[in-house]
Amino acid sequence: MVASILGRKLGQTQVYVTAEDVGNFQFLNPKTDVGRAIPVTVIEAGPCPILQVKTKEKDGYTALQLGFGKKKVKRTTKPLLGHFKKAGADPAQFVREVLWDGSGEPKVGEKVTVEVLKGAKTVDVIGLTKGRGFSGVVRRWGFHGGPATHGQSDRERAPGSLGRQHSISQGVYPGKKMGGHYGHERVTMQNLRVIRTDAEKNILLVHGGVPGPVGAFVIINQSEAYNAELEAKRAMGQVKKKK
Amino acid sequence: MNRLDEFEKTYHRKKQLAFDIGDTVDVHVKITEGDKERIQIFSGTVIKKRGGGLRETFTVRRIVQGEGVERIFPRHSPKVVDLIIKKKGKVRRAKLYYLRDRVGKATKVKEKVWERPGLEGSPAEAVAAKATPAAAPVAAAAPAAAAAAPKKG
Numbered sequence: 001m002v003a004s005i006l007g008r009k010l011g012q013t014q015v016y017v018t019a020e021d022v023g024n025f026q027f028l029n030p031k032t033d034v035g036r037a038i039p040v041t042v043i044e045a046g047p048c049p050i051l052q053v054k055t056k057e058k059d060g061y062t063a064l065q066l067g068f069g070k071k072k073v074k075r076t077t078k079p080l081l082g083h084f085k086k087a088g089a090d091p092a093q094f095v096r097e098v099l100w101d102g103s104g105e106p107k108v109g110e111k112v113t114v115e116v117l118k119g120a121k122t123v124d125v126i127g128l129t130k131g132r133g134f135s136g137v138v139r140r141w142g143f144h145g146g147p148a149t150h151g152q153s154d155r156e157r158a159p160g161s162l163g164r165q166h167s168i169s170q171g172v173y174p175g176k177k178m179g180g181h182y183g184h185e186r187v188t189m190q191n192l193r194v195i196r197t198d199a200e201k202n203i204l205l206v207h208g209g210v211p212g213p214v215g216a217f218v219i220i221n222q223s224e225a226y227n228a229e230l231e232a233k234r235a236m237g238q239v240k241k242k243k
Numbered sequence: 244m245n246r247l248d249e250f251e252k253t254y255h256r257k258k259q260l261a262f263d264i265g266d267t268v269d270v271h272v273k274i275t276e277g278d279k280e281r282i283q284i285f286s287g288t289v290i291k292k293r294g295g296g297l298r299e300t301f302t303v304r305r306i307v308q309g310e311g312v313e314r315i316f317p318r319h320s321p322k323v324v325d326l327i328i329k330k331k332g333k334v335r336r337a338k339l340y341y342l343r344d345r346v347g348k349a350t351k352v353k354e355k356v357w358e359r360p361g362l363e364g365s366p367a368e369a370v371a372a373k374a375t376p377a378a379a380p381v382a383a384a385a386p387a388a389a390a391a392a393p394k395k396g
Contacts, residue, residue, distance in 0.1 A: 011247035013297050015254055016321050032275065035322040042250050203250060214247075 002106055002116050003225030004098035006068035007045035007204065009127065011214045014039050015195065015205065025193065038207060040195050043125075045204040045220060047111040049089035054097070062102035066112060067092025068217065094217045099229050114197045114204050120222045122191040127211035127218040131184035141177040187211040191223050251296040256319050262301075264289055265332025265339060265352045270303055270316055271325040282324060285314055288332065288352055290339035292318075304342060306350060311343060331358040 014037040022030040052065035069092055073081065076091040084091050088109040100106070117123060137143040137159040146155030159179070162172045193207035210218060262268055269286045287305030290313070294300055299318040304311060316323050332352040342350055 010245075010250065013247065013251055015297070016317075016319070018321075031278075034275075035273065035320060037317060037320065042247055044246060201250075 001101060001103050001225070002064065002112055003101075003120075003222035004064070004066070005045045005112050005114065005116060005220050006048050006066050006094055006096055006098070007043045007218050007220055008069065009210055009212055009214055009216045009218055010042040010044050012039065012041050012209065021195070027193070038195065039209075040205045040207060041210045043204040043206065043210065043218060043220065044202055045117070045197075046113045046202050048113075049087055049092070050106055050108050050110050050112060051083065051087045051089060051092070051095065053106055053108055054100075056102065062100050063097045064100040064106060064112075065095065065097050067095045069093030096219055098219060099221055099225050101225065101228065113199050114202055115199050117194060117204060117220065117222060118197050118199075120194050120224075122193055122223040123206060124188050124190045124221045124223050124226050125192055125206060125210045125218050126186065126188045126221070127216055129183045129185055129187050129211045130213050132182040134180060135182040136179045137177060140179060140182045143177070190226075248296060254297055254319065256321075260318060260323070260326045262289060262326060262328055263331070264292060264337055265334035266328050267330040267332065267352070267354075268303065269327040269329060270314075270323060271327070272316070273322045273324050286329065287312075287314075288339070288342065290342055292337070304339075331355040 017028060017033050017036045017038060019034055022028045022034055028036075046068065048066040048068045050064055051067050054061060054063040054065070056062055067084070067087075067089055071091040071093040073091055076084070081091060086108070106112075132139065136157050138145050138157045143159055145157045146152055146160065148156055159177075162176060162178075163169060165171065189208075189210055192210070195205040195207055197204050204220065212218065266289050267287070268289055269284050272283050272285060274281055274283045285303060285305070287303040289301055290304045291302040292299065293302070297319050300315050301318060302313055302315050304313045306312070331354065333355045334352055339352070342352070
């Protein structure tokens with residue numbers, strides 16, 4: 001079963017709960033919540049051509065390679081162009097390998113649409129967070145900074161002491177929270193409720209926020225599929241067991 | 244138009260609420276009491292509009308027993324059933340916060356008397372009136388043009 005799709009974040013807005021929604025979601029109270037606004041992120045999801053099918057026999061594991069977005073032929077390298085050609089697809093801007101449990105018979109060249117998420121209650125959305133450049137400890141780690149008064153100067157956003165030195169430690173502990181590059185990292189938002197899907201317009205609405213700026217590419221997995229995959233990997237010892 | 248606006252449009256209310264800042268309005272709100280639904284009317288002056296698209300809201304202010312009460316309504320909420328303009332207000336700014344500091348008669352916004360709903364010659368009426376005679380001059384102009392054309396030849 002295909003349980004993943006690629007997409008693009010279009011932005012955040014809100015939609016109003018309909019009588020139909022109330023029946024679909026447990027978190028809504030049918031008596032009081034009709035007409036209430038809920039925050040959603042609008043994602044343009046798919047259609048994604050399947051560019052490659054990885055099988056147990058051939059690759060040692062199962063996965064699908066999907067493409068999303070348009071890329072000019074001029075800007076595509078020739079080796080990659082051949083890869084797209086094999087799938088009969090136009091060059092895609094965003095190509096990623098996604099989960100596939102090996103069931104069903106997805107074929108190269110077929111298109112994955114939002115339909116695959118229709119039955120899903122929740123999804124995990126993976127994206128790159130907004131890049132914040134070199135940030136100080138107040139922004140990056142939520143430090144409170146120093147006092148503003150009592151004869152202080154230049155201490156308002158300072159990190160304070162780095163810890164005790166010499167006597168016990170051999171210096172600053174590794175991993176000490178300091179200023180540095182912040183953002184532009186891969187983040188997975190787990191268990192976001194699927195509010196609506198529109199296969200015609202390739203639109204997916206999820207409850208709440210999604211990492212990244214507007215226009216950013218995201219990978220969307222059905223939560224159950226992701227969890228099943230993780231469980232399988234744990235069983236094989238590829239991933240550490242949950243403590 | 245970007246894709247988000249396009250998406251939001253599909254959720255906009257079918258019948259747009261046409262009103263301006265300073266108008267005195269009756270907002271019809273759907274209220275659920277237990278299992279029963281009824282319509283409550285909140286009437287007052289529109290003092291503010293905020294946001295855009297699906298997230299647009301407006302604030303209505305009224306005086307209840309000498310105490311100012313303000314209520315914020317989402318413009319596209321299905322709970323806002325209807326909005327009826329009682330009076331068009333004559334105002335010169337977009338946010339009427341100055342009304343909050345006023346008491347008594349000063350809380351009134353001047354009315355655009357000439358735009359009073361139902362009044363003859365008010366813009367709503369004028370638009371309707373324009374629509375019909377507008378067709379006539381065009382028709383009148385057409386024969387004139389036709390008459391002018393052969394002269395040229």
